[in-house]
Amino acid sequence: MKDPLLLQTIIARLEPDTVNSRFSERVRHAYCEWLQILKNRTFDEIVTLLEDPGEEAARPRHSSPFFGILSEEERAEVFRIY
Numbered sequence: 473m474k475d476p477l478l479l480q481t482i483i484a485r486l487e488p489d490t491v492n493s494r495f496s497e498r499v500r501h502a503y504c505e506w507l508q509i510l511k512n513r514t515f516d517e518i519v520t521l522l523e524d525p526g527e528e529a530a531r532p533r534h535s536s537p538f539f540g541i542l543s544e545e546e547r548a549e550v551f552r553i554y
Contacts, residue, residue: 479518482537483510502535510537 489495490503509518509532521529 478541479510479515482541483507486537499535502532503537505532506537
């Protein structure tokens, strides 16, 4: 993701989902966690979290809000690296 402004797109998409009853409590909680991360960390800190192989970083990635943001080429690159 080369454009940090895309984070605002993700935040705008996530905010209504944190209270949407069609999602389970667990999913809504995960979205709230991501909102806190996206609103309170710098772009570089978010990238570091996404790249961190540790368990604390892996847990939020299970409910990643980045779907639809990366191009197919960027997704392929991520899977190739990791």
